[in-house]
Amino acid sequence: MDYSQFLMMPQEIGLLLVFLLVFVYDTFMPQRSQDKLPLFTAILFALYAIYSFVPGQMGQAFGGMFEANPATWVMKNILNLGVLLVILQAVKWSNEDHVAIRRGEFYELLLLTLLGMFLMISARHFLLFVIGLETASLPIAALAAFEKRYYESREAAAKYIFTAVFSSAIFMLGISFVYGISGSLYFTDIATSIIGHKSALLIAAVAFVIAGVGFKLSLVPFHLWTADVYQGAPTAVTSYLSVISKGAAAFSFLVILTQVFGSAYAQVWEWMLYALIILTITLGNLFAIRQRNLKRFLAFSSISQAGYIMLGIIAVNTTGLASMMYYILVYIFSNLAAFGVIGVIERATGKVSMDDYNGLFRTNPWLAFTMMLAMFSLGGIPPFAGFFSKFFIFVGACQQGSVAIYVLVLIALVNTIISLYYYLLVVKAMFLRQDDCSVPYIDSHWTEEIGLTVCVMGIIALGLASGVYTRLSDIADSVTGIFALI
């Protein structure tokens, strides 16, 4: 065996090393230094995240099962950044008495799911992809059950594990049909053998695969677990689930749809995705309006954001890919800012209802300011990054050129305006309802402050600096091979 192939996976190996060091620290360090474990993890992960910016060797490893190209490299770095923010925001929470005894497991499972997502992103063989998918989704069920004090947490874990297993069974049934058609599990082999292939079996296979990944992405007919799990799980896990998990699933969804089923784009999956996007954006928005619990509210908001991310996939061009990666980057900053504020307030007071945020500006001006920026960015108000990410994703979709896509973009645009209503409800509660402030002044931990500051800087800087999108666009242009089959 040629061991130089491992040079193509520096990010995976580095992550595994971080995991092992955290595991060794958790197992062998004396009790008195255990409360330094979260900080140790954060620093180690920060070093690793900087190291992984060095591009490794690009190419295919293990007989074509694993591929490293500039797009997977930048996607993994985006996810690293998000996980670093999640870890920073969880440091204080994981040192509280009721979770402290299990805090090592929290970070270990978090890092392992990230490894699974990296495998999903780089996999070019369905066996590796399924292993990555399961590694990425199973530990999250254990993480969702982390708050043993609350019954909701147990319930969220049960709902998550049942739907996750159900969806992966459907996904694997789809793959078995694909295997029956083509006789291979390599993406490239399948793609060449289904060119010109028209059968009900292929349509069923594509539908099952879309349904299976759609569960992970919480697209609308498959979204019913989302709000319950987001509400019940601890806030750190919810923020991880809503941005990192969704970003990785979206990228690998694009790779599967274009590199495996690319030749069936116009006949088979363009229309499936078309219907899913309309349903996802519209229903996500409409259900978000009536939520009073902020975590549920952000769950439905993230369902509708997933619909916007799908616009980058249906575009099937390099602009779509670049704008999707940019969207995920911006979405990480905005959503983690929102969840960071919710996490701080929930940790200090246990309050997550929107009514508790009335007059938050009076007692906690900085938290309210951060939340306001996050809401503006999620809603897409111009100077902030969220506006540009939506703008680029619409441009990417429009470049596909057909009239149907223009109609789709118009529907998405109308939905953006609807979404402004409920995002601004939160801002209104914080700034205009000054009569009753139920949340006292909160002294947030310095790690939480760093996490929120990075998010705020990201929201503002990504809106002003055009260099980031240009760089992503160059990277997307260098991997045109992804769209060779369209």
Next chain:
Amino acid sequence: MNLTLLMYLIPSLIMFGCGVYGFITRKNMIAIMISLELMLNSVDINFVVFNRYLFPGQMDGMFFTLFAIAIAAAETALALAIVINVYRAAKNVDIEQIRKLKF
């Protein structure tokens, strides 16, 4: 498609359908896990049958089945742990116990 292939495929798909039906209708969480297991196992049968009858030259389907069995075992172990976790709080495994979170 030859007849022997269909003789295996149709029972396997019926098994998958039974799993979906059980998943939706059962009220007991252990029964739901059994239904999930039916679905996963029918996928395994699919892979083995396709490999044996359509592509006997390679072993891709067999290997996938081996890995799928291992993954299914991990899923079952974790699901069982979570069901026990619910049981400790609610003292039974009825699906009615996990309806506290809804709109």
